[in-house]
Amino acid sequence: MELRKRSLTRQIDIDNSKYKSKKQKKNFSKIKSQIEDLSGEIWFELFAYFDGQSLINSFSKLNTSIESLLNDYRLPIHLNILCSNILIPYPLNSNQIISLKIDYSHINNNQIIDISSFVRLRSLSFISINDQQLERISKYSLNNLCQISIESTCAKFIIKIISIYFPNINRMILNSMQKEFLFKTFLHHQIKISQIEKLTLNGRIKLAKLARFWSFVPNLRSFSIINGGVHQCDYWMDEYIISHQKFPSNLSFIHINICDEDMSFSNLERLISKNVRYLIISGSMADDDLDDYLSSTNWIRLMSHCSNKLYRIKLDISSYFDPSDASGLQKTLSKFRKNPFFRNTIIQSKNFLITIKGYIQPT
Template sequence: MYSKIEDLSIELWLEIFTYLKIRHQFNTFFNLNKRLNQILLSYQSHITLKNNDEDTQYILKYVSPYLIHRENVTGLRLENTNKVDLSNNAKLLYFPRVATLFLHRLHITKDFLNLFQQNSTYLRYLNISSIVSGDKIMMHQLLEIILSLSNLQTLRLGLRMSMSPIQLRISSKSPIKNLKLIGLNENFFIDRLIILLQYLPYLQSLHIITNQINFISTKNTDNISCTNSISSFTLNIHEFIVSFVQFTNFILRIIPYVQELKIICRSPVQNFDYLNHREWIMFIQSLPNLKKIILDISRNNDIDEQIWNKKCQMLIKLMIKNHIILQIVK
């Protein structure tokens, strides 16, 4: 019994298409027969548009206008949006069921904000890896839209955008459970983080990559109490300039129910402040839910290695006594 390649199951065709760009899929298989046309136009689930390159132009001209089930597109990646005419291509870029959205080298404009709103109703995962241009007002408007999304679960965002000093004009609470704020060369402000967390009562995991912690207050947040339920917190910092006591006070105020705590310092520490046995006793006694700590820190060459190792061992014994898992990454 003979079979033709056109008779392969839909599952096999979709597997084949995962190895080909959309342009190559259509150039190779479109118009071979009606069944293949149906598969190509009905089962596109992920689309990438970047730099207005050849693939992007092909998708906008030959693919998007003819998609049968636009709701099947659940993943979208946009790069260098300033090179695509978002206004005139708004209908071609409408995918009502996008659940995963990646934005890279983003240019925030009014047209982009309109496009984002029309495609974000069912968004569950959003990754904004870098912003090239956009004034403070536009970035603030985008942040308000993001925090108003009713289905968003995971957000990866630039630290600068999340630290907007402008008062948010939204009354709803965001369902976001996982938040990662990235700013290798930027400081994060405690008071602005407190304000942001007011809109994130369901947050479970918080990961901050920053240059420094800034305790200078630009707004009075003394009367604001944090009601989040963050259980996992990671701080990746360039260098510890703040004292361990300042840092622990920040944790106790912002993340009092933390269960897993990870501290990464990208530069060698200059003293034993973050290995102070007495301070750690008071700290862990104030965190009843704490179960695991990871310290990814290294000593400066001026610090005596034997004393450093001894203090690490003391901390390990302390955590064992309090039924807390401690990993010290050297």
């Protein structure tokens, strides 16, 4: 009898629960939600995926609520300029612009875009700008500017850009359009101490010039040379400059791309700061140097020269192997794969092109 009573009580509770659930669903179905009910923070998160013009094309004139958000000072805008007629699309305003990209490809060589009104500008990107235009822009007072990207042949004048034009910039990307990065002599009073902390060079630079470069960037923390990279300056080097180079004291991240097939492992070691914590080595080396790059002894020696803060070295390197020595290739691959030091790397060969990818780290 007691068991039957408990069963009936349980069934009543289940029925009541189902009734309440149905009632709640009916109440929810009566609530009409509108797109304007989304909070401003959610809208700002959505707007972050659009540049200024795309934002206006997609969301302007939908309703007054959304249009007021587009004009909100808190909304950061990224704007692209492709012609000499700079026009901020309504309802945006210049105080919202924090990132600006200007393509000078179709702009007169003697003309510059006046960006002095963009007081909140933090990031600036130029394409096909010439040196005269860049010099004139550098005279603008942009106190919040912290990052510059330049994709132009004038980017090869690296010292002028870093130490004269924009010495107060923290982060910089320079793409020299496959031109060699050059060092030009300037008067001492023209050069200011660069505040740059993160620098990416897209192009080629000679080993001796890179050794000279460190003295101009004492605050550098991160350095990358990619899509071109470091080469040895034919078959001679300025031994004195390289042997007396002084790395920035806080340089902890380095990405070196080797673009010259005569870059020996011993010269690669000379490119590495003792304070480095993260190191990336990419590019190609000569088959004569392959054994040195496959030697765990050499990599252990390189690591020992660095501080105990070195976390890992990422490898993405390649080299051609002598096509007439197929058996030697197999021995090389087998020896590398059996070496426990390289357990976190993969070595492959296709048409006698050897590629090594992965990472190594101190034990």
